[in-house]
Amino acid sequence: MRFLLAFNGTRGDVQPAVVVGSELQRRGHDVLVGAPPNLCEFVASAGLATAPFGYDTHAHMNSEVVRTKLRTGGPRQRWQAFTEVRDLGWSQAVADMAELHTGAQAIVTGFVTEQIAAPFAEATGAACISLHHAPIRPNGSVSPVPAALSGLPPVANRASWWLTESAMWLLTKDRQNALRRELGVAGTVPRAPTDRLEIQAYDPRLCPELVDEWSDLRPFVGFLGLAAEQRARIGADTGDTDLLEWIAAGTPPVYFGFGSMPVPDPAAVVDAMVRACARLGVRALISNGWAGLEVTERADVRVVGALDHERILPLCRAAVHHGGAGTTAAVLRAGIPSLVCWVGSDQPYWGAQCARHGIGSATRLKGLTADTLVTEMTAVLTPERARTARELAAELITPEQAVRHCADLIEEHAEEGGPARRGDR
Template sequence: MKALAEIRDLGWSQAVSDMAAMYEGADAIVTGFITEQIAQPYAESLGVPCLSLHHAPIRPTRHIGPVPGAPALPPLLNSAMWTVAQYTMWLLTRNRQNELRRRLGVSGAAGVNYRGALEIQAYDPLLCQELVREWAGQRRPFVGFLNLSREQRVRIGLDSTDDPGLAAWFEAGDAPVYFGFGSMPVPDVAATAAAIVDAAQRVGVRALISSGWGALAAAVAEDDRVRVVGAVDHDRIFPRCRAVVHHGGAGTTAAALRAGVPSLVCWVGSDQPYWGARCVRYGVGETTRLPGIDADILTEKLATILSSEYTRRARALAEGLISPEQAVRRCADLIERSVHDRATHADDSESERT
């Protein structure tokens, strides 16, 4: 309980302050899971819709539990665990939520369950048909994975793909395996870097290593078989790789799936174990925990996903996914429709009162 309270307290005051500086005049507020409790009272105070974007399943379901990486449980136990988790989070935050509601002049108290206009599932329905069926009619539309365009990635410093040395390295040999863990902490940088290089040598592949926040670059010696880069455009790089070893965040997983290449998900927490399990479920990848990773584990997992069957299934799955452009359009249409419907309802209510 203490640990959960510390997590929920992290950044609360700053987020409330930031929202106060920007919410006036909004037609809608689009938020995410960790900021729903802050965004909703502000939206209610304006009388505008509050829409939430979810990048993985984070609502009660019979199919998965609320604890990342926990073993599979029977449906009834999963449902019970979600009930406990939601009630626990409400106990930890209700006083703070109600204080914000009073400050904004919003009536009513914070409930256990979120009461937003829509909960947009920003991931592909092809990967979770059981959720599509279970949540039908519950205002949780699936739009597909959302994605930053290349121009947006360049603008925020997340693309070093135009490095001429990298282009030459690609052309000089066979397709590499990409290794990168994004913003995830790497417990033992030197050991992890050594394991990557060793495993790549054992299975006979070149290694393209993205340094990430774990600062792997400092522990890797480059040669014609190993190349270290900064942040790269996944949409451009992944299709040129044989496989992708990554942390399993929704965005990176989506890029690997759309590229039609197998994944090895080395997860830390949050939604990552779920996406790793999805890759295993559809035969397009393997999964393991990032802490404790070594050359033996990497070698075994790489040998599996580099087989022709995994490549074939990955390419077939990619053909059925919603494109980034379609996903963005679907999401934007839902937001605009919610704004229009709320405005129409308000006009009708005003006419009735008159």
């Protein structure tokens, strides 16, 4: 079978496509991965065919609309920024999808690009399959509002989700319906999908109540992580000998890394991290990521670029990170506590889950100070948190099990086809 895996976003959005695509290719399928232009080289390094899909996300994450208007503007400016982000790259992604989807029996995509993938799949009778990295459908357990992730009654959570879905549908239905007409797809876009396989690519151990609530169309497979062979192909398993020697020469450091997230005031954040570690008497291992953090190294502070999470994190005492699903999964598997300094999207949810399960804490990245870090890190750096983190790590679905289950589901659903093909039987 031919599979198109079409994802746009940061590396955390695209890496699961590499994991799943590699497994499907290993099984003998024809796989093409559509990815942001800035991440096509990363996909190709894993041995997968790739083509540009959508806009350059690195440039976008560091643009004025994201770094300034969306994060720090007033209500009116934020609304204008939201609509700009909503519309950014739509035409480009539609044009790219028109080229990429030909002959695919299934289109596997993410939440960001479902609105584009679904009508193309429906037009050809292909299956449309989504990978979700956090709860983004109505449920009674989790609120879509970051400030109210827990504590609300189920009826209030479901009402919040209904309002959120309705608002998004009203904002995007016109362009979705225009695309459907252009592709010759009958009917209008529903407020919410009802017959699409939506694979939950995170661990059910962290949210058993969702497993009980959701139907078989939202199966949980576990976190999708790179296998050793994949890490070797993309060069992610190369150990920095000097770094390993630095780690071994002292007490386990605290890891700091914010992945692809733009840091609003990098100098202030770096100052807060260094001063907090000095006050707590711990060493700091700081990863630059896309944030471009400028740090002066000293004996107790080490600065690195990209590093091998699977190899380095287990050597650390704790991790301070943005709470993206991929980084959260790597920290969970390493069996160390987390302090999630979230920006937005699904990050508040993962911060709340770390706190709920006794393996961490959470706070906003915006306005982060040394005092805040000292308070939160003091709560995280305890023997009890460390023990709980190790115990939970042993209970997680392994990456190998997760990708096998995910690929099985994709194959099965692709053979059934989309609504159009199923309706012909």
